[in-house]
Each structure stands twice: as structure tokens, then as C-alpha cells.
Amino acid sequence: MFHPEEAPANPEEQALKFGAKDIFDLSWKSLLDAYSCTECGRCTAACPANITGKLLNPRKIMMATRDRMQDVRKNIKRNGSYVSDGKLLLHNYITTEELRACTSCNACVEECPVSISPLAIIFEMRRSLIMEESDAPAEWNAMFGNIENNFAPWKFSPDERAKWAEEL
Ligand code: SF4
Numbered sequence: 001m002f003h004p005e006e007a008p009a010n011p012e013e014q015a016l017k018f019g020a021k022d023i024f025d026l027s028w029k030s031l032l033d034a035y036s037c038t039e040c041g042r043c044t045a046a047c048p049a050n051i052t053g054k055l056l057n058p059r060k061i062m063m064a065t066r067d068r069m070q071d072v073r074k075n076i077k078r079n080g081s082y083v084s085d086g087k088l089l090l091h092n093y094i095t096t097e098e099l100r101a102c103t104s105c106n107a108c109v110e111e112c113p114v115s116i117s118p119l120a121i122i123f124e125m126r127r128s129l130i131m132e133e134s135d136a137p138a139e140w141n142a143m144f145g146n147i148e149n150n151f152a153p154w155k156f157s158p159d160e161r162a163k164w165a166e167e168l
């Protein structure tokens, strides 16, 4: 708002979009990551979600992204340009359950020998789930409400924040 000269000429024309539903919404880095993955599995071996039996597998996130890119490539080759096949990376290739299992610990990124970030894809898709589809577990929604109203994830008023120190 401090730089009106930088505002788009017609904001109505700019479709607001949050996160990624499909490969078209991902950054070129994430797409290149998907093709660069060596499938070594070091990310999955270090993933606490996977180790504790959750559905999430960061190596599979990269392979699913690559599979979707291959399917889109074949679609473009067949039709001249992309024609919707009714599928999306979100839901059809990577499920909500996988995305929600991520703790954002960054271990997969740290372990990858070729600097790939499965977490970047997970973040973008989770952003789309929550901001575009309002699809979050009830516990998260309560936390979002608290952050909005109390400026913290807890249900207490900001006025009560220093109460714990009153008797000290
Ligand atoms: S950031 Fe998510 S996907 Fe990566 S290791 Fe941690 S829990 Fe697993």
C-alpha cells in the first residue's frame, strides 16, 4: 500500500492463488528436483513420520511429482497442448494424509545428497489444502483461531500472558 505505483493495473484480472494443486503451480526448482531425484531413499530413512509408520514417504513425494510431469508431458504430446485429464498432483498423486503427516523437521532436505527439497513441495500443497480448500484438522483450526485472536496458539488472552510470574 506504500507503493501504489507498483499495484497491478487491474487487480480483478489477477487471479489469487495460494499454494500448489498441480505441477503447474510448483517452482521450477521443485520440478527440476523431481527429475534429479536419484531415488536413493536417504530422505525416507531419516523421515520421523515414515519411521513411526505414517503414510508419508518423501522419496515418493518426488516420484509422484515426476510421474505427474510425465503424464502431463504425454498429454501435451498427444493433444498439442495440455488438455485437462481431470487429475491433479494434489489428491490424485499425493494424498492429504501424506501431507498432514509431515512435521516440517527438514531432515529429508538435510539428508539429500543432491540438495532436493521434498519439503518445499509438501509446504506448497499443504498451503493449497488449507488456504484454498479450508481443509485442516479440527485441532489445527482451533490453533489458527487462537493465533488470529490471541496472537499465540493457546486459548488464553494476551492480557493474561504474564500471570505465571505474578507469585515470583
Ligand atoms: S520435513 Fe516432513 S517429509 Fe521431510 S523428513 Fe521431516 S517429516 Fe519427513
Ligand code: SF4
Binding pocket: 036, 037, 038, 039, 040, 041, 042, 043, 044, 058, 059, 062, 111, 112, 113, 114, 115, 116, 117, 118
Ligand atoms: S534423498 Fe534426495 S535423491 Fe535420495 S530419494 Fe530422497 S529426494 Fe531423492
